[in-house]
Amino acid sequence: MTENDATTTDFIRARIADDVAAGINHGRVLTRFPPEPNGYLHIGHAKSICLNFGIAQEYATRCNLRFDDTNPSKEEDEYVRAIQEDIRWLGFDWGDRPLYASDYFDQLFEWAVVLVDKGLAYVCDLSAEEVRATRGTLTEPGSPSPYRERSATENLDLLHRMRAGEFPDGARTLRAKIDMAAPNLNLRDPVMYRILRAHHHRTGDAWCIYPTYDWAHGQSDAIEGITHSLCTLEFEDHRPLYEWYLAAIGVEQRPQQIEFARLNLNYTVMSKRRLLQLVREGHVSGWDDPRMPTLSGLRRRGFTPESIRTFCDRIGLAKRDSTVDIALLEWAVRDHLNTTAPRVMGVLRPLKVVVESFPEDRVDELDAPYFPDDPPRMGHRKVPFSRELFIERADFMEDPPKKFWRLAPGREVRLRWGYLVTCTGVVKNEAGEIVEVRCVHDPGSRGGNAPDGRRVQGTLHWVSARHAVDAEVRLYDRMFRVPNPGAGGADFHEHLNPESLEVLQHCKLEPSLSSAASGDRFQFERQGYFCADRRDYRAERPVFNRTVPLRDSWAKIEQQTGRGHNA
Ligand code: ATP
Numbered sequence: 048m049t050e051n052d053a054t055t056t057d058f059i060r061a062r063i064a065d066d067v068a069a070g071i072n073h074g075r076v077l078t079r080f081p082p083e084p085n086g087y088l089h090i091g092h093a094k095s096i097c098l099n100f101g102i103a104q105e106y107a108t109r110c111n112l113r114f115d116d117t118n119p120s121k122e123e124d125e126y127v128r129a130i131q132e133d134i135r136w137l138g139f140d141w142g143d144r145p146l147y148a149s150d151y152f153d154q155l156f157e158w159a160v161v162l163v164d165k166g167l168a169y170v171c172d173l174s175a176e177e178v179r180a181t182r183g184t185l186t187e188p189g190s191p192s193p194y195r196e197r198s199a200t201e202n203l204d205l206l207h208r209m210r211a212g213e214f215p216d217g218a219r220t221l222r223a224k225i226d227m228a229a230p231n232l233n234l235r236d237p238v239m240y241r242i243l244r245a246h247h248h249r250t251g252d253a254w255c256i257y258p259t260y261d262w263a264h265g266q267s268d269a270i271e272g273i274t275h276s277l278c279t280l281e282f283e284d285h286r287p288l289y290e291w292y293l294a295a296i297g298v299e300q301r302p303q304q305i306e307f308a309r310l311n312l313n314y315t316v317m318s319k320r321r322l323l324q325l326v327r328e329g330h331v332s333g334w335d336d337p338r339m340p341t342l343s344g345l346r347r348r349g350f351t352p353e354s355i356r357t358f359c360d361r362i363g364l365a366k367r368d369s370t371v372d373i374a375l376l377e378w379a380v381r382d383h384l385n386t387t388a389p390r391v392m393g394v395l396r397p398l399k400v401v402v403e404s405f406p407e408d409r410v411d412e413l414d415a416p417y418f419p420d421d422p423p424r425m426g427h428r429k430v431p432f433s434r435e436l437f438i439e440r441a442d443f444m445e446d447p448p449k450k451f452w453r454l455a456p457g458r459e460v461r462l463r464w465g466y467l468v469t470c471t472g473v474v475k476n477e478a479g480e481i482v483e484v485r486c487v488h489d490p491g492s493r494g495g496n497a498p499d500g501r502r503v504q505g506t507l508h509w510v511s512a513r514h515a516v517d518a519e520v521r522l523y524d525r526m527f528r529v530p531n532p533g534a535g536g537a538d539f540h541e542h543l544n545p546e547s548l549e550v551l552q553h554c555k556l557e558p559s560l561s562s563a564a565s566g567d568r569f570q571f572e573r574q575g576y577f578c579a580d581r582r583d584y585r586a587e588r589p590v591f592n593r594t595v596p597l598r599d600s601w602a603k604i605e606q607q608t609g610r611g612h613n614a
Pocket residue numbers: 080081082083084090091092094095277278279308309310311317318319320
């Protein structure tokens with residue numbers, strides 16, 4: 048599959064191609080991604096980023112990064128920085144500098160004056176509560192504000208005094224004069240400005256009136272010359288208002304708003320409000336906790352930008368909301384790491400093995416390829432074999448069933464890249480627990496094959512005890528126990544998975560991992576994909592996160608959706 052195959056067919060790209068062919072906007076295409084800096088980006092945003100920046104790449108134009116910073120009390124510079132880092136990490140670029148809706152506050156105010164002049168907006172003295180109460184319902188029209196028929200002169204005077212700070216917070220609003228009986232509630236004289244004395248992260252205290260999202264958004268698109276303003280379905284009902292404002296201010300080239308379904312993932316919550324709650328209440332260690340569906344969390348977990356872009360390609364674009372199985376995201380990262388992450392050996396729950404036949408002072412440096420399927424690609428490393436080793440506790444059973452192909456008394460297994468060993472017995476502690484497994488090796492089997500060609504089924508990973516790197520390994524599971532946390536009026540907290548994080552100490556990793564750097568990704572053979580933690584990894588105190596286990600549950604998804612690996 049090439050990147051383009053998956054992306055040429057969706058309805059938005061088809062629509063844009065039609066517009067270009069019809070010479071609309073002289074065939075120009077300009078998109079934007081407009082995050083509100085009130086939280087970190089999540090995987091849902093990645094869908095919108097891949098769409099907007101992806102289209103820009105396909106048309107060799109630009110996608111603007113515009114911070115929708117119209118709501119001063121919630122915005123923080125930390126978010127502005129994090130959002131840029133995440134978009135860059137995903138592999139996209141927005142030209143010389145990010146843009147801010149707050150850069151347009153002067154122009155927006157001038158346009159508001161134009162609307163007042165034209166008799167299309169008025170200053171209303173009703174409180175927010177009263178505005179809401181007189182708005183009507185889906186079945187009943189709203190009732191006109193008593194201030195609706197103010198003269199343009201009076202409105203202009205009041206608007207300037209609002210801006211000058213003569214009235215207390217919330218005392219007045221500027222409202223568009225549209226239609227209080229419109230079937231679409233968004234057209235019932237929506238508020239354009241509210242009075243709010245709040246410090247703004249960029250404009251400081253210059254303003255005490257702030258534009259609403261609806262008043263700011265389309266006009267910001269128009270100022271930037273955006274041709275296609277792509278947003279999620281909840282804005283569909285806002286489109287008539289978006290178009291009304293653009294017509295009212297009388298701009299020539301009008302951006303076209305097109306809506307698509309937002310990404311929902313099962314076993315997670317996605318809204319920034321809920322994610323913020325998880326952070327504030329300490330259910331996770333921060334926005335970048337590897338269990339979070341945030342881009343910073345996924346990055347720390349070990350996801351690659353490529354895997355997230357592939358995922359976004361695969362889910363496609365629809366006009367109806369649906370929920371995507373998180374297994375598809377896991378498949379995407381597995382698929383990428385399978386060909387990019389070197390294979391190494393790490394024992395998570397160690398059990399000591401003594402190879403009685405191997406001399407105490409001897410170390411055999413075995414040759415092991417990083418990519419067994421493609422050995423020349425990333426070369427080899429040396430793996431030391433010695434008398435005392437660790438294997439995985441689960442790879443030994445004293446009294447195994449017949450089809451247990453791993454180690455058991457009297458049975459022979461292959462130690463990966465090393466020797467064939469046969470178990471001769473066990474050592475137990477006073478409590479009767481196995482603390483050591485005793486073996487003998489076949490000296491002629493160096494590299495893993497029997498000299499007489501006998502078949503040995505099981506191959507185990509292992510680490511030399513003396514050479515092992517002692518590490519902390521963090522295993523992550525789904526953050527929620529149920530596919531749809533918080534559904535049916537339940538509190539989503541009730542669905543948190545108490546076992547979403549398991550921390551293992553004193554895991555034993557092969558010595559080549561002592562030169563790992565934070566952020567490096569590996570496959571620990573037979574275990575899964577792991578990543579040196581970006582925050583906590585130290586050479587003297589290694590910490591690895593499990594990105595995903597090896598097991599591939601994609602086969603199941605394939606059946607459900609009828610889409611194959613190479614569809
Ligand atoms: P949330 O509801 O998670 O708080 P939001 O929509 O308030 O998100 P914004 O910062 O306003 O977040 O979003 C920036 C852009 O990303 C918008 O164009 C929005 O439509 C898009 N977006 C947000 N969430 C999703 C999602 N789950 N799937 C696709 N696009 C999304």
